[in-house]
Amino acid sequence: MLDFSMFEVTMVAILVTMLIALIAAVRGPTVFDRILAINIFGTKTVLLIAVSGFLTGRPEWLDLALVYALVNFIGTVAVLKFVRFGNLARDDEEVGS
Amino acid sequence: MTGFADLISWLCLIAGSVFCIIGGIGLLRMPNFWTRTHAAGITDTMGVGLILVGLIFQAGLTLVAVKLVMILAFLYLAGPTAGHAIFRAAHAYGVPFAALTTGVEAPGENSDGSD
Amino acid sequence: MNRTLKTALILVAVWLLWSGHTEPLLLAFGLLSVIIVVAITRRMDRFAESERNQYPGPRFLLYIPWLLWQIFLSNLAVARIILDPKLPISPRLIRVPANQRTPTGQAIYANSITLTPGTASLDIRDGQILVHALNAEFAADLESGEMGARVKRTEKGA
Numbered sequence: 259m260l261d262f263s264m265f266e267v268t269m270v271a272i273l274v275t276m277l278i279a280l281i282a283a284v285r286g287p288t289v290f291d292r293i294l295a296i297n298i299f300g301t302k303t304v305l306l307i308a309v310s311g312f313l314t315g316r317p318e319w320l321d322l323a324l325v326y327a328l329v330n331f332i333g334t335v336a337v338l339k340f341v342r343f344g345n346l347a348r349d350d351e352e353v354g355s
Numbered sequence: 356m357t358g359f360a361d362l363i364s365w366l367c368l369i370a371g372s373v374f375c376i377i378g379g380i381g382l383l384r385m386p387n388f389w390t391r392t393h394a395a396g397i398t399d400t401m402g403v404g405l406i407l408v409g410l411i412f413q414a415g416l417t418l419v420a421v422k423l424v425m426i427l428a429f430l431y432l433a434g435p436t437a438g439h440a441i442f443r444a445a446h447a448y449g450v451p452f453a454a455l456t457t458g459v460e461a462p463g464e465n466s467d468g469s470d
Numbered sequence: 471m472n473r474t475l476k477t478a479l480i481l482v483a484v485w486l487l488w489s490g491h492t493e494p495l496l497l498a499f500g501l502l503s504v505i506i507v508v509a510i511t512r513r514m515d516r517f518a519e520s521e522r523n524q525y526p527g528p529r530f531l532l533y534i535p536w537l538l539w540q541i542f543l544s545n546l547a548v549a550r551i552i553l554d555p556k557l558p559i560s561p562r563l564i565r566v567p568a569n570q571r572t573p574t575g576q577a578i579y580a581n582s583i584t585l586t587p588g589t590a591s592l593d594i595r596d597g598q599i600l601v602h603a604l605n606a607e608f609a610a611d612l613e614s615g616e617m618g619a620r621v622k623r624t625e626k627g628a
Contacts, residue, residue, distance in 0.1 A: 442590055
Protein backbone atom coordinates (compact mmCIF):
# COMPACT_ATOMS: atom_id res chain seq x y z
CA MET A 259 0.00 0.00 0.00
CA LEU A 260 3.00 2.23 0.56
CA ASP A 261 3.79 1.63 -3.12
CA PHE A 262 0.97 3.74 -4.35
CA SER A 263 1.47 6.69 -2.05
CA MET A 264 5.14 6.53 -3.12
CA PHE A 265 4.32 7.26 -6.77
CA GLU A 266 2.00 10.03 -5.73
CA VAL A 267 4.69 11.71 -3.61
CA THR A 268 7.10 11.50 -6.54
CA MET A 269 4.52 12.99 -8.89
CA VAL A 270 3.88 15.89 -6.53
CA ALA A 271 7.63 16.57 -6.35
CA ILE A 272 7.87 16.49 -10.15
CA LEU A 273 4.90 18.84 -10.45
CA VAL A 274 6.49 21.26 -7.97
CA THR A 275 9.70 21.22 -10.03
CA MET A 276 7.66 21.88 -13.18
CA LEU A 277 5.99 24.83 -11.48
CA ILE A 278 9.39 26.22 -10.47
CA ALA A 279 10.63 25.75 -14.05
CA LEU A 280 7.60 27.70 -15.30
CA ILE A 281 8.31 30.52 -12.84
CA ALA A 282 11.94 30.57 -14.00
CA ALA A 283 10.75 30.65 -17.62
CA VAL A 284 8.48 33.62 -16.96
CA ARG A 285 11.20 35.41 -14.98
CA GLY A 286 13.79 35.15 -17.75
CA PRO A 287 15.52 37.58 -18.14
CA THR A 288 17.19 36.40 -21.37
CA VAL A 289 15.54 34.18 -23.95
CA PHE A 290 18.16 31.51 -23.19
CA ASP A 291 17.07 31.36 -19.54
CA ARG A 292 13.57 30.70 -20.78
CA ILE A 293 14.66 27.98 -23.21
CA LEU A 294 16.72 26.33 -20.46
CA ALA A 295 13.71 26.36 -18.10
CA ILE A 296 11.37 24.97 -20.75
CA ASN A 297 13.88 22.22 -21.54
CA ILE A 298 13.78 21.23 -17.85
CA PHE A 299 9.98 21.41 -17.96
CA GLY A 300 9.96 18.99 -20.90
CA THR A 301 12.33 16.55 -19.21
CA LYS A 302 10.15 16.57 -16.10
CA THR A 303 7.09 15.89 -18.30
CA VAL A 304 8.81 12.72 -19.52
CA LEU A 305 9.29 11.65 -15.88
CA LEU A 306 5.70 12.59 -15.02
CA ILE A 307 4.33 10.39 -17.83
CA ALA A 308 6.58 7.49 -16.81
CA VAL A 309 5.61 7.70 -13.12
CA SER A 310 1.91 8.15 -13.84
CA GLY A 311 2.09 5.07 -16.05
CA PHE A 312 3.22 3.09 -13.01
CA LEU A 313 0.68 4.83 -10.76
CA THR A 314 -2.21 3.72 -12.95
CA GLY A 315 -0.67 0.30 -13.60
CA ARG A 316 -0.22 0.94 -17.32
CA PRO A 317 3.56 0.88 -18.01
CA GLU A 318 2.88 1.01 -21.76
CA TRP A 319 2.72 4.80 -21.25
CA LEU A 320 6.49 4.60 -21.42
CA ASP A 321 6.13 4.68 -25.22
CA LEU A 322 4.52 8.10 -24.85
CA ALA A 323 7.31 9.18 -22.50
CA LEU A 324 9.96 8.28 -25.09
CA VAL A 325 8.09 10.12 -27.85
CA TYR A 326 7.84 13.15 -25.58
CA ALA A 327 11.58 12.98 -24.90
CA LEU A 328 12.26 12.99 -28.66
CA VAL A 329 9.84 15.85 -29.31
CA ASN A 330 11.31 17.86 -26.41
CA PHE A 331 14.85 17.51 -27.77
CA ILE A 332 13.92 18.44 -31.32
CA GLY A 333 11.68 21.25 -30.07
CA THR A 334 14.49 22.78 -28.02
CA VAL A 335 16.88 22.71 -30.95
CA ALA A 336 14.24 24.10 -33.31
CA VAL A 337 13.41 27.01 -30.98
CA LEU A 338 17.13 27.76 -30.57
CA LYS A 339 17.62 27.75 -34.31
CA PHE A 340 14.64 30.04 -34.75
CA VAL A 341 15.94 32.44 -32.09
CA ARG A 342 19.38 32.56 -33.63
CA PHE A 343 18.60 32.63 -37.33
CA GLY A 344 15.04 33.94 -37.52
CA ASN A 345 13.80 30.99 -39.58
CA LEU A 346 14.04 27.22 -39.64
CA ALA A 347 14.96 26.59 -43.25
CA ARG A 348 18.28 28.33 -43.81
CA ASP A 349 21.36 28.64 -41.62
CA ASP A 350 23.52 31.03 -43.59
CA GLU A 351 22.45 34.39 -42.14
CA GLU A 352 22.26 35.43 -38.55
CA VAL A 353 19.73 37.94 -37.27
CA GLY A 354 21.30 41.01 -35.75
CA SER A 355 24.43 38.95 -34.93
CA MET B 356 8.46 -8.03 -5.94
CA THR B 357 10.53 -8.54 -2.81
CA GLY B 358 10.50 -6.09 0.06
CA PHE B 359 14.19 -5.31 -0.45
CA ALA B 360 13.80 -4.18 -4.07
CA ASP B 361 10.77 -2.19 -3.01
CA LEU B 362 12.81 -0.43 -0.35
CA ILE B 363 15.59 0.49 -2.80
CA SER B 364 13.08 1.73 -5.38
CA TRP B 365 11.43 3.76 -2.61
CA LEU B 366 14.72 5.38 -1.59
CA CYS B 367 15.60 6.16 -5.23
CA LEU B 368 12.23 7.79 -5.88
CA ILE B 369 12.44 9.92 -2.71
CA ALA B 370 16.06 10.95 -3.39
CA GLY B 371 15.22 11.71 -7.03
CA SER B 372 12.29 13.89 -5.97
CA VAL B 373 14.48 15.75 -3.49
CA PHE B 374 17.18 16.39 -6.10
CA CYS B 375 14.55 17.59 -8.61
CA ILE B 376 13.32 20.17 -6.14
CA ILE B 377 16.87 21.18 -5.11
CA GLY B 378 17.63 21.79 -8.79
CA GLY B 379 14.45 23.87 -9.03
CA ILE B 380 15.49 25.94 -6.00
CA GLY B 381 18.90 26.44 -7.59
CA LEU B 382 17.20 27.61 -10.77
CA LEU B 383 15.54 30.39 -8.77
CA ARG B 384 18.51 31.23 -6.50
CA MET B 385 21.37 31.40 -9.02
CA PRO B 386 22.23 34.97 -10.04
CA ASN B 387 22.68 34.64 -13.81
CA PHE B 388 22.23 32.39 -16.82
CA TRP B 389 25.58 30.61 -16.65
CA THR B 390 25.27 29.60 -13.01
CA ARG B 391 21.65 28.56 -13.62
CA THR B 392 22.82 25.98 -16.15
CA HIS B 393 24.51 24.04 -13.31
CA ALA B 394 21.27 23.97 -11.30
CA ALA B 395 19.54 22.70 -14.43
CA GLY B 396 22.19 19.96 -14.60
CA ILE B 397 21.10 18.62 -11.20
CA THR B 398 17.48 18.01 -12.17
CA ASP B 399 18.50 16.64 -15.55
CA THR B 400 21.04 14.10 -14.28
CA MET B 401 20.39 13.15 -10.66
CA GLY B 402 16.62 13.76 -10.60
CA VAL B 403 15.93 11.94 -13.86
CA GLY B 404 18.45 9.17 -13.12
CA LEU B 405 17.26 8.32 -9.62
CA ILE B 406 13.53 8.43 -10.44
CA LEU B 407 13.98 6.19 -13.50
CA VAL B 408 16.20 3.77 -11.53
CA GLY B 409 13.50 3.68 -8.87
CA LEU B 410 10.94 2.75 -11.53
CA ILE B 411 13.33 0.10 -12.92
CA PHE B 412 13.38 -1.57 -9.51
CA GLN B 413 9.57 -1.50 -9.53
CA ALA B 414 9.44 -3.10 -12.97
CA GLY B 415 11.86 -5.93 -12.18
CA LEU B 416 13.42 -7.96 -15.00
CA THR B 417 10.81 -7.23 -17.66
CA LEU B 418 10.54 -5.54 -21.03
CA VAL B 419 9.35 -2.45 -19.18
CA ALA B 420 12.72 -2.21 -17.43
CA VAL B 421 14.50 -2.41 -20.81
CA LYS B 422 12.36 0.46 -22.08
CA LEU B 423 13.16 2.51 -18.96
CA VAL B 424 16.89 1.92 -19.49
CA MET B 425 16.53 3.07 -23.11
CA ILE B 426 14.68 6.24 -22.02
CA LEU B 427 17.42 6.89 -19.45
CA ALA B 428 20.16 6.39 -22.05
CA PHE B 429 18.38 8.72 -24.47
CA LEU B 430 17.88 11.45 -21.88
CA TYR B 431 21.55 11.24 -20.81
CA LEU B 432 22.62 11.52 -24.45
CA ALA B 433 20.16 14.18 -25.61
CA GLY B 434 20.19 16.26 -22.41
CA PRO B 435 23.80 17.48 -22.68
CA THR B 436 23.45 17.80 -26.45
CA ALA B 437 20.45 20.12 -26.13
CA GLY B 438 22.24 21.84 -23.25
CA HIS B 439 25.34 22.37 -25.34
CA ALA B 440 23.20 23.82 -28.14
CA ILE B 441 21.70 26.30 -25.65
CA PHE B 442 25.10 27.22 -24.09
CA ARG B 443 26.77 27.63 -27.45
CA ALA B 444 23.96 29.83 -28.78
CA ALA B 445 24.00 31.91 -25.58
CA HIS B 446 27.80 32.24 -25.81
CA ALA B 447 27.68 33.28 -29.45
CA TYR B 448 24.87 35.72 -28.69
CA GLY B 449 26.94 37.21 -25.85
CA VAL B 450 24.95 36.54 -22.69
CA PRO B 451 27.10 38.36 -20.08
CA PHE B 452 29.09 36.39 -17.51
CA ALA B 453 28.73 37.49 -13.89
CA ALA B 454 31.08 40.21 -12.69
CA LEU B 455 32.79 37.74 -10.35
CA THR B 456 33.61 35.34 -13.18
CA THR B 457 37.34 34.83 -13.57
CA GLY B 458 39.31 32.96 -16.14
CA VAL B 459 40.46 32.99 -19.73
CA GLU B 460 38.05 35.71 -20.80
CA ALA B 461 37.81 39.07 -19.05
CA PRO B 462 34.45 39.50 -17.31
CA GLY B 463 31.95 41.49 -19.29
CA GLU B 464 33.87 41.07 -22.53
CA ASN B 465 32.47 38.56 -24.91
CA SER B 466 35.06 38.37 -27.61
CA ASP B 467 35.50 34.78 -28.57
CA GLY B 468 38.79 34.83 -26.74
CA SER B 469 40.82 33.46 -29.62
CA ASP B 470 43.80 35.44 -28.30
CA MET C 471 30.81 -5.71 -40.44
CA ASN C 472 29.39 -3.34 -42.95
CA ARG C 473 28.15 -0.11 -41.33
CA THR C 474 24.84 -0.10 -43.19
CA LEU C 475 24.09 -3.65 -42.08
CA LYS C 476 25.07 -2.81 -38.50
CA THR C 477 22.75 0.21 -38.43
CA ALA C 478 19.89 -1.81 -39.93
CA LEU C 479 20.30 -4.62 -37.36
CA ILE C 480 20.31 -2.15 -34.45
CA LEU C 481 17.17 -0.47 -35.82
CA VAL C 482 15.36 -3.80 -36.27
CA ALA C 483 16.23 -4.77 -32.68
CA VAL C 484 14.99 -1.41 -31.36
CA TRP C 485 11.75 -1.68 -33.33
CA LEU C 486 11.02 -5.19 -32.05
CA LEU C 487 11.83 -4.20 -28.45
CA TRP C 488 9.55 -1.18 -28.46
CA SER C 489 6.62 -2.60 -30.43
CA GLY C 490 6.44 -6.17 -29.09
CA HIS C 491 3.86 -7.00 -31.79
CA THR C 492 4.32 -9.64 -34.50
CA GLU C 493 1.35 -8.93 -36.77
CA PRO C 494 2.45 -8.84 -40.45
CA LEU C 495 1.12 -5.30 -40.96
CA LEU C 496 3.10 -3.85 -38.03
CA LEU C 497 6.23 -5.76 -39.05
CA ALA C 498 5.86 -4.31 -42.55
CA PHE C 499 5.62 -0.80 -41.08
CA GLY C 500 8.77 -1.55 -39.10
CA LEU C 501 10.62 -2.75 -42.17
CA LEU C 502 9.58 0.37 -44.08
CA SER C 503 10.79 2.63 -41.26
CA VAL C 504 14.12 0.82 -41.05
CA ILE C 505 14.64 1.16 -44.81
CA ILE C 506 13.84 4.90 -44.74
CA VAL C 507 16.17 5.55 -41.77
CA VAL C 508 19.01 3.53 -43.31
CA ALA C 509 18.62 5.45 -46.58
CA ILE C 510 18.79 8.79 -44.76
CA THR C 511 21.79 7.64 -42.70
CA ARG C 512 23.66 6.52 -45.81
CA ARG C 513 22.98 9.89 -47.41
CA MET C 514 24.38 11.64 -44.32
CA ASP C 515 27.47 9.42 -44.26
CA ARG C 516 28.36 10.70 -47.71
CA PHE C 517 29.01 14.11 -46.20
CA ALA C 518 30.83 12.94 -43.08
CA GLU C 519 34.59 13.50 -43.03
CA SER C 520 35.62 10.00 -42.11
CA GLU C 521 33.71 6.78 -41.85
CA ARG C 522 36.17 5.10 -39.55
CA ASN C 523 36.26 5.19 -35.78
CA GLN C 524 32.76 6.57 -35.46
CA TYR C 525 31.75 4.14 -32.70
CA PRO C 526 33.57 4.17 -29.36
CA GLY C 527 35.63 1.11 -28.50
CA PRO C 528 34.65 -1.64 -26.02
CA ARG C 529 36.31 0.17 -23.10
CA PHE C 530 33.43 2.66 -23.28
CA LEU C 531 31.41 0.15 -21.23
CA LEU C 532 33.95 0.49 -18.41
CA TYR C 533 33.83 4.28 -18.68
CA ILE C 534 30.06 4.50 -18.06
CA PRO C 535 30.09 3.35 -14.37
CA TRP C 536 32.99 5.72 -13.61
CA LEU C 537 31.11 8.60 -15.28
CA LEU C 538 27.92 7.82 -13.31
CA TRP C 539 29.94 7.87 -10.07
CA GLN C 540 31.44 11.26 -11.01
CA ILE C 541 27.94 12.57 -11.82
CA PHE C 542 26.78 11.39 -8.39
CA LEU C 543 29.68 13.11 -6.57
CA SER C 544 29.41 16.42 -8.39
CA ASN C 545 25.63 16.41 -7.92
CA LEU C 546 26.12 16.20 -4.16
CA ALA C 547 28.65 19.06 -4.31
CA VAL C 548 26.36 21.33 -6.36
CA ALA C 549 23.34 20.47 -4.18
CA ARG C 550 25.35 21.51 -1.10
CA ILE C 551 26.22 24.83 -2.77
CA ILE C 552 22.58 25.51 -3.70
CA LEU C 553 21.30 24.74 -0.19
CA ASP C 554 24.02 26.87 1.46
CA PRO C 555 22.40 30.16 2.61
CA LYS C 556 25.48 32.12 1.45
CA LEU C 557 25.46 30.53 -2.04
CA PRO C 558 29.27 30.17 -2.21
CA ILE C 559 29.90 30.33 -5.94
CA SER C 560 32.86 31.81 -7.80
CA PRO C 561 32.20 31.02 -11.45
CA ARG C 562 35.11 30.91 -13.85
CA LEU C 563 35.87 30.11 -17.45
CA ILE C 564 38.67 27.70 -18.29
CA ARG C 565 40.00 26.01 -21.38
CA VAL C 566 40.78 22.32 -21.24
CA PRO C 567 42.57 20.48 -24.03
CA ALA C 568 40.47 17.89 -25.89
CA ASN C 569 43.34 15.64 -26.97
CA GLN C 570 41.13 12.75 -28.14
CA ARG C 571 41.97 11.54 -31.61
CA THR C 572 38.48 11.15 -33.02
CA PRO C 573 35.48 13.51 -33.20
CA THR C 574 33.50 10.82 -31.36
CA GLY C 575 35.98 10.93 -28.48
CA GLN C 576 35.79 14.71 -28.29
CA ALA C 577 32.00 14.58 -28.36
CA ILE C 578 31.96 12.05 -25.53
CA TYR C 579 34.36 14.25 -23.52
CA ALA C 580 32.29 17.43 -24.05
CA ASN C 581 29.07 15.55 -23.23
CA SER C 582 30.63 14.14 -20.05
CA ILE C 583 31.70 17.64 -18.98
CA THR C 584 28.17 18.96 -19.41
CA LEU C 585 26.64 15.87 -17.81
CA THR C 586 28.52 16.47 -14.54
CA PRO C 587 26.87 19.46 -12.85
CA GLY C 588 29.29 22.20 -11.86
CA THR C 589 30.96 22.19 -15.26
CA ALA C 590 29.40 22.97 -18.64
CA SER C 591 31.11 22.97 -22.03
CA LEU C 592 30.32 26.08 -24.07
CA ASP C 593 32.42 25.82 -27.18
CA ILE C 594 35.11 23.72 -28.80
CA ARG C 595 37.76 25.09 -31.13
CA ASP C 596 41.42 24.49 -31.90
CA GLY C 597 41.31 21.27 -29.88
CA GLN C 598 40.29 23.11 -26.73
CA ILE C 599 36.96 23.05 -24.90
CA LEU C 600 35.75 26.27 -23.27
CA VAL C 601 34.26 25.28 -19.92
CA HIS C 602 32.18 27.25 -17.43
CA ALA C 603 32.84 25.99 -13.89
CA LEU C 604 30.80 26.87 -10.81
CA ASN C 605 33.83 27.29 -8.53
CA ALA C 606 37.59 26.69 -8.33
CA GLU C 607 37.16 23.14 -7.08
CA PHE C 608 35.22 21.97 -10.13
CA ALA C 609 37.70 23.75 -12.40
CA ALA C 610 40.66 22.06 -10.67
CA ASP C 611 39.00 18.64 -10.92
CA LEU C 612 38.62 19.05 -14.67
CA GLU C 613 42.08 20.53 -15.20
CA SER C 614 43.66 17.49 -13.55
CA GLY C 615 42.76 15.86 -16.88
CA GLU C 616 41.64 12.52 -15.45
CA MET C 617 38.33 12.53 -17.30
CA GLY C 618 40.02 13.46 -20.58
CA ALA C 619 42.54 10.66 -20.23
CA ARG C 620 39.81 8.15 -19.46
CA VAL C 621 37.77 9.23 -22.50
CA LYS C 622 40.91 8.93 -24.62
CA ARG C 623 41.34 5.32 -23.48
CA THR C 624 37.81 4.45 -24.67
CA GLU C 625 38.76 5.18 -28.28
CA LYS C 626 39.38 2.32 -30.66
CA GLY C 627 43.00 1.25 -31.02
CA ALA C 628 44.11 3.39 -28.06
